[in-house]
Amino acid sequence: MTAPLDVPARLSAVAVWDVPLLRRAVGSLTSVVERLPSWRARLEGVARSLEAGESWSGQAARAAVAAVREASTVAWAVDAALTASLAELDRLVVEADPAQERAHEALALAAALPGGPDAALRDADRLAAAVGALVPGAGVLHPAGAAAEAAMGHASAAAVAAEQAGAALAAVGVRDAFAPADFAALAARVPLAHPVCVLPVPSGPPGDVAAWWAALPLTAQLAVIASTPQALGRLDGVPAWARDRANRLVLDRALAHRRLPEPEVATARVVAARIAAEEATGGQVQLHLLDLAGDRVGLALGDLDTADAVALVVPGIFNTPADDLTGLVADAEDVGAATRAAAPATAVATMVWLGYRTPSHPGEAVVRTSAGRGGPALAAALDGLGAARGAVAAPAARTTVVAHSYGTYVVDEAADEPGRLAADAVVLLGSPGMEDDAASLEAPAVFDAATPADPISWAGWFGDGHTWEEGYGSTALPTEASMGHSHYLDPARPTLAAIGEVVAGRRAPE
Amino acid sequence: MSTPTAVEAVLVHPEGVTALAAELTVLAAELSDDADRCRAAAGALTSALDGDDGWTAGAAATAWAGLEELLAEQAAALAGTLTGAVQSYLAEDARIARGTGPGRSGVPR
Incomplete structure (x- = not known):
C-alpha cells in the first residue's frame, strides 16, 4: 500500500532544492560524457597502431589488438548508457526549476489560508477540498492549489527522471546503483561476440555522417569498411583512417580486376606505386579519396585525423592522377617540409586534392564547368575533415587550402557553397582571376602570390579580381620577379617557405 | 593432436610498443579523473535534492563513476600488458644472447 503523500512536507522539501548546484553537477557529468567519444577514438587509434604491426607483430600482438578492441567496444556501450542516463538527468534539471518555483508559490499562498499551509496542503484530496471550500465557484482551483498541483507534477517528473537516470545504466550491468564488479563482468554485459549488422552508408551533410560514424562501435565500423568500401571511402565526414582503409580495399580490388578500363587501371597502378614509395621511406600515407571512374584522387602525407596543421594542395589544369600524382605529391611534401621548418613541433598533414577532374584541354581551362563541379566537392571535403574531428571532440586542425592556377577558381566556387568555407587560410598561387574579393572566400586569412613573369595571373579569365591588386584584399607572399606560373612551390624560391608559415599559422595576414 | 602451423614472424619495436603503452596510461589517467568528477557530481546531486530524489540521482552518478573506473582500470591493465610484453621480449x-655467445653450448633454459 502506498503511503499517503504528505503534500506540505514534499513541497517544503522541493522548495529547498539547490537547483544551481543540481545544474552544476549535471553540467559536470555532461562534460564527462562529451569526452568519451574522443577517448574511445584515441583508444581505437592504439588498436589500429597495434594492428598495423609496425611496432609489434605475432600472436601476442594479435591478442593485444583483440583486447584493446574489446575495451573500445565496451567503452562504446558505456558511452551509450551514460548518454541515455544523462538525457534523464537533463530532464531532472528541466523539471526541478519549475517544481521549486511553484512549490515556493504554493507554500506562500497556502500560508494565507485558514490553518496555514499544513492544514491547507495536508494531502492532495484535502488540499482540493480546502481550496474548493474557500473559493467561490465550483471547479475553480485556488491559486495555492494550482501552484501546489503544478509543483507536485514537476517534482514527480523530476523523481521519475532521477529513477530513469539509474535505470538507463542497466544495459551495462548496473544494479541498484552498483557497477559490475570488474571489467570482465562489465564486458559480459556487452554483446562483443554478436553478429554485426552492416548498416547502410548514409547520405547527407558531413556533420550528419560524422555523427553516424562516431556512434558506431568499432566492430560495426570495421564491418561497414569491409562491406561497402567504395561508398565509404568517398564519404565526407568519415575519419581519414577509415577512408584510407576503405580506399585501399577499393585499390586492391581494382588492381586485381582484369576488366576495368585501362585508364582506371593505370591510375590505380600509379596510386599504388606512390603509396608504396612513400611508405618505403617510413612516411604515413592516407588514401583519402579514390574514384577511379571519376578520375579523382586524394592522397595525404601524414595523419589527417590528428595533425595540428592540414593543407590541401589543389592543382589547376591538365593534372590527372595517372600523369601527375608523383609531381603533385612532391609538391605536397615540399609544403609539409616548409611547414615543419616554420614550426618544428607541429604535426603536419598535406593532401594532394585531385577531388575534381581538372580541365584537360585549353577550351575547358577558360570556362567554369570543372570548377563548378570541384567547388562543391572541395567545400564538402573541408567540412568533412572538420566534422570527423568534431564528432569525437578531437581538437580541430588549422586547415589551409593551397590552390594553384585554375585551382584558385575551384576555391572561389567552394566558397559560394552554403555555409562558411571550413578553412583557416587560403593561399592563391598564380590565380587567373577571381569572381569577387578575398573576403568572399570566407576564410579568416587569404594570401596570394603572383608575378609579372606569370601571364596567367594577369589573365582575368574568371573575373576582375586580380589577386595581386590591392583592392582584392589578400596578403601578398614573397616572390621573385623571374618566377613563372609553375615556380610558386619551388623550394629554391621564397614563396614556399612563406606558404609553410601560413600552413603552420606563423604568418599573419596584413 | 594439434595441427602444425607455419612459424609466424615476431617483430617488436620496444620504443613503438612503449609509446602505445604510454598512450594507454594517459587514457587510463584521464578516465580515472573523470570518475572522480562523477563521484563529486554524485555528492552534489545528493546535496542539491533533498531526500529520496537526491539519493537516487546521486546513486546514478556513483554508478557512472564505477563504470568509468572500470574502463580506466582496463586501459591501465592493457598499458601494463604492453609494458610487460616489451620487458619480457627484452629479457x-x-x-638468449647469454647462451649464444662465443664458446657457449646452447641457449640457457
Whole structure:
C-alpha cells in the first residue's frame, strides 16, 4: 500500500532544492560524457597502431589488438548508457526549476489560508477540498492549489527522471546503483561476440555522417569498411583512417580486376606505386579519396585525423592522377617540409586534392564547368575533415587550402557553397582571376602570390579580381620577379617557405 | 593432436610498443579523473535534492563513476600488458644472447 503523500512536507522539501548546484553537477557529468567519444577514438587509434604491426607483430600482438578492441567496444556501450542516463538527468534539471518555483508559490499562498499551509496542503484530496471550500465557484482551483498541483507534477517528473537516470545504466550491468564488479563482468554485459549488422552508408551533410560514424562501435565500423568500401571511402565526414582503409580495399580490388578500363587501371597502378614509395621511406600515407571512374584522387602525407596543421594542395589544369600524382605529391611534401621548418613541433598533414577532374584541354581551362563541379566537392571535403574531428571532440586542425592556377577558381566556387568555407587560410598561387574579393572566400586569412613573369595571373579569365591588386584584399607572399606560373612551390624560391608559415599559422595576414 | 602451423614472424619495436603503452596510461589517467568528477557530481546531486530524489540521482552518478573506473582500470591493465610484453621480449633476448655467445653450448633454459 502506498503511503499517503504528505503534500506540505514534499513541497517544503522541493522548495529547498539547490537547483544551481543540481545544474552544476549535471553540467559536470555532461562534460564527462562529451569526452568519451574522443577517448574511445584515441583508444581505437592504439588498436589500429597495434594492428598495423609496425611496432609489434605475432600472436601476442594479435591478442593485444583483440583486447584493446574489446575495451573500445565496451567503452562504446558505456558511452551509450551514460548518454541515455544523462538525457534523464537533463530532464531532472528541466523539471526541478519549475517544481521549486511553484512549490515556493504554493507554500506562500497556502500560508494565507485558514490553518496555514499544513492544514491547507495536508494531502492532495484535502488540499482540493480546502481550496474548493474557500473559493467561490465550483471547479475553480485556488491559486495555492494550482501552484501546489503544478509543483507536485514537476517534482514527480523530476523523481521519475532521477529513477530513469539509474535505470538507463542497466544495459551495462548496473544494479541498484552498483557497477559490475570488474571489467570482465562489465564486458559480459556487452554483446562483443554478436553478429554485426552492416548498416547502410548514409547520405547527407558531413556533420550528419560524422555523427553516424562516431556512434558506431568499432566492430560495426570495421564491418561497414569491409562491406561497402567504395561508398565509404568517398564519404565526407568519415575519419581519414577509415577512408584510407576503405580506399585501399577499393585499390586492391581494382588492381586485381582484369576488366576495368585501362585508364582506371593505370591510375590505380600509379596510386599504388606512390603509396608504396612513400611508405618505403617510413612516411604515413592516407588514401583519402579514390574514384577511379571519376578520375579523382586524394592522397595525404601524414595523419589527417590528428595533425595540428592540414593543407590541401589543389592543382589547376591538365593534372590527372595517372600523369601527375608523383609531381603533385612532391609538391605536397615540399609544403609539409616548409611547414615543419616554420614550426618544428607541429604535426603536419598535406593532401594532394585531385577531388575534381581538372580541365584537360585549353577550351575547358577558360570556362567554369570543372570548377563548378570541384567547388562543391572541395567545400564538402573541408567540412568533412572538420566534422570527423568534431564528432569525437578531437581538437580541430588549422586547415589551409593551397590552390594553384585554375585551382584558385575551384576555391572561389567552394566558397559560394552554403555555409562558411571550413578553412583557416587560403593561399592563391598564380590565380587567373577571381569572381569577387578575398573576403568572399570566407576564410579568416587569404594570401596570394603572383608575378609579372606569370601571364596567367594577369589573365582575368574568371573575373576582375586580380589577386595581386590591392583592392582584392589578400596578403601578398614573397616572390621573385623571374618566377613563372609553375615556380610558386619551388623550394629554391621564397614563396614556399612563406606558404609553410601560413600552413603552420606563423604568418599573419596584413 | 594439434595441427602444425607455419612459424609466424615476431617483430617488436620496444620504443613503438612503449609509446602505445604510454598512450594507454594517459587514457587510463584521464578516465580515472573523470570518475572522480562523477563521484563529486554524485555528492552534489545528493546535496542539491533533498531526500529520496537526491539519493537516487546521486546513486546514478556513483554508478557512472564505477563504470568509468572500470574502463580506466582496463586501459591501465592493457598499458601494463604492453609494458610487460616489451620487458619480457627484452629479457628473453638477453637470456638468449647469454647462451649464444662465443664458446657457449646452447641457449640457457
